[in-house]
Amino acid sequence: MIWNETKECMSRDEIRLLQSARLRKMVDRVYHNVEFYRKKMQQLGLEPGDIKDIDDLKKLPFTTKDDLRDTYPFGLFAVPMSEVVRIHASSGTTGKATVVGYTRKDIDLWQECVARVLAMAGIGKNDKIQVAYGYGLFTGGLGLHYGAENLGATVIPMSTGNTQKLITMMVDFGVTAIACTPSYLLHIAEVLEETGKIKDIQLKAAICGAEPWTENMRKEIESKLRLKAYDIYGLSEILGPGVAADCDYHCGLHVYEDHFIPEIINPETLEPCKEGETGELVLTTITKEAIPLIRYRTKDLTSITYEKCQCGRTHARISRFKGRSDDMLIIRGVNVFPSQVEAALLEVTETSPHYLLIVDRVNNLDTLEVQVEVEERFFSDEIKELEKLTQKIKNVLQAALGLSVKVTLVEPKTIQRSEGKAKRVIDKRVLI
Amino acid sequence: MIKQLSVFVQNEIGSLASVTSVLKKHMINLRAIASFDTPEFAILRIVVDQPEKAKELLSENGFAVKMSEAVAVELEDKPGELDGMLHVIADAGIGINYIYSIVLRNGKAPLIILNTDDLSKTSRVLKEKGYIVAEQEDLIT
Numbered sequence: 418m419i420w421n422e423t424k425e426c427m428s429r430d431e432i433r434l435l436q437s438a439r440l441r442k443m444v445d446r447v448y449h450n451v452e453f454y455r456k457k458m459q460q461l462g463l464e465p466g467d468i469k470d471i472d473d474l475k476k477l478p479f480t481t482k483d484d485l486r487d488t489y490p491f492g493l494f495a496v497p498m499s500e501v502v503r504i505h506a507s508s509g510t511t512g513k514a515t516v517v518g519y520t521r522k523d524i525d526l527w528q529e530c531v532a533r534v535l536a537m538a539g540i541g542k543n544d545k546i547q548v549a550y551g552y553g554l555f556t557g558g559l560g561l562h563y564g565a566e567n568l569g570a571t572v573i574p575m576s577t578g579n580t581q582k583l584i585t586m587m588v589d590f591g592v593t594a595i596a597c598t599p600s601y602l603l604h605i606a607e608v609l610e611e612t613g614k615i616k617d618i619q620l621k622a623a624i625c626g627a628e629p630w631t632e633n634m635r636k637e638i639e640s641k642l643r644l645k646a647y648d649i650y651g652l653s654e655i656l657g658p659g660v661a662a663d664c665d666y667h668c669g670l671h672v673y674e675d676h677f678i679p680e681i682i683n684p685e686t687l688e689p690c691k692e693g694e695t696g697e698l699v700l701t702t703i704t705k706e707a708i709p710l711i712r713y714r715t716k717d718l719t720s721i722t723y724e725k726c727q728c729g730r731t732h733a734r735i736s737r738f739k740g741r742s743d744d745m746l747i748i749r750g751v752n753v754f755p756s757q758v759e760a761a762l763l764e765v766t767e768t769s770p771h772y773l774l775i776v777d778r779v780n781n782l783d784t785l786e787v788q789v790e791v792e793e794r795f796f797s798d799e800i801k802e803l804e805k806l807t808q809k810i811k812n813v814l815q816a817a818l819g820l821s822v823k824v825t826l827v828e829p830k831t832i833q834r835s836e837g838k839a840k841r842v843i844d845k846r847v848l849i
Numbered sequence: 850m851i852k853q854l855s856v857f858v859q860n861e862i863g864s865l866a867s868v869t870s871v872l873k874k875h876m877i878n879l880r881a882i883a884s885f886d887t888p889e890f891a892i893l894r895i896v897v898d899q900p901e902k903a904k905e906l907l908s909e910n911g912f913a914v915k916m917s918e919a920v921a922v923e924l925e926d927k928p929g930e931l932d933g934m935l936h937v938i939a940d941a942g943i944g945i946n947y948i949y950s951i952v953l954r955n956g957k958a959p960l961i962i963l964n965t966d967d968l969s970k971t972s973r974v975l976k977e978k979g980y981i982v983a984e985q986e987d988l989i990t
């Protein structure tokens with residue numbers, strides 16, 4: 418079903434006109450309300466009046482995650498705090514979180530976008546949906562929750578961490594849809610198979626996102642659980658989940674162009690890529706009030722097509738993501754930058770700053786091991802002291818990353834040093 | 850009191866041999882060896898004839914090494930000897946962290962090596978009860 422046919426099926430000309438009008442208003446708003454953008458535009462000799470339609474978008478400066486860090490916590494907010502009704506936060510590249518805010522209207526537009534995604538997956542008010550993304554500062558849980566309520570479905574706010582309870586309720590309640598990371602869904606499928614409960618479930622659709630996955634994973638999920646699995650994309654800086662999602666035809670993710678303008682750029686030259694060419698996705702929010710962002714560099718690599726989809730929707734489609742243009746890792750749906758680990762380890766004086774991250778996938782769940790070197794001057798000959806040290810490092814890292822971590826102490830000077838950029842990450846996950 | 854070396858080693862194949870090969874190369878004689886392992890790593894504790902030299906060599910070879918003192922007590926090779934000594938320590942209110950032994954000593958009595966909460970008190974109470982507490986020099990052949 419198409420949730421908002423008027424908006425999702427507009428002609429390309431109408432989309433262009435709507436985007437241009439909304440862009441003009443948005444640029445005018447940020448110029449007057451956000452010092453950061455006013456200064457950036459002034460440096461480029463730009464005034465709001467210079468932005469007439471979406472062709473002028475390329476004149477505008479980019480925004481990066483570092484800009485959010487530098488203006489932490491609320492420097493990019495375009496409304497007074499009295500208008501902000503919600504805060505979410507995600508990992509920054511170092512110790513500081515990336516903080517975003519929402520006005521009541523922003524929450525409305527978010528739940529509109531997520532309702533579109535769910536409707537696109539055939540979910541409606543007669544469905545019971547388990548939201549098994551984390552609830553809290555992470556946008557996944559509450560984003561899907563509000564969207565599903567807006568749709569009128571029955572929402573079961575499972576959050577993460579208790580697979581047994583999730584399965585019991587899935588069977589007992591006759592749950593028909595689930596929203597979670599694709600790797601977690603595969604894990605759920607395995608537990609269902611092991612316990613013999615797989616025959617008792619009534620799932621028909623799954624909304625999977627927050628981490629990269631492949632067509633093969635989709636096929637595996639669909640055949641094991643006998644349901645249809647859909648891909649949802651989003652990032653807290655722009656909105657949270659619901660920026661884009663795929664339809665029944667699985668031919669790319671529709672970007673909700675009445676709210677976001679996508680561009681694809683070459684991450685080296687920053688020049689626009691041609692339609693179909695892979696580059697970095699850049700998004701401009703044109704309706705967000707609390708924290709509107711101009712040309713936000715997502716660092717996600719993809720390509721775009723503006724061809725009308727067989728499903729009838731006209732919004733541009735981005736292909737499955739092909740990776741990142743930075744070193745961010747997505748582990749169990751949580752964004753992790755190696756630089757965060759480095760910053761956290763500096764707090765622990767007993768270890769050297771040399772570390773190695775080993776990311777793996779065991780039983781369909783991501784694991785993160787952090788190897789750190791034992792420094793001779795802090796080496797204790799008592800196992801309990803070393804175990805205390807391991808626990809201390811573990812606590813510091815878990816607090817910094819928001820993710821459980823296995824810490825392994827290794828012998829001094831065994832972590833590879835290299836002349837140039839050190840190899841800090843071994844990602845053993847094979848996405849096939 | 851004697852000197853022991855503790856070496857941090859990862860719990861993987863060949864890691865102990867990498868320590869002993871450094872010692873062998875420089876003709877350092879091992880008097881006692883014990884390893885205490887966890888799933889991830891182990892601490893190898895050794896008593897050698899030249900502890901300072903061994904520490905320097907192992908550090909140069911990239912190992913985390915710590916030199917510390919331990920109490921070494923002579924025990925006769927007969928039933929109940931260890932039990933008697935352990936009671937002396939327990940009665941003095943001293944906690945034992947770990948214990949290992951040197952058995953072969955060219956005809957001399959076996960040595961039990963102890964690490965406790967209070968090394969000098971341990972050594973003192975044992976001497977008071979007539980135990981022979983060895984010094985580093987006693988370990989040189």
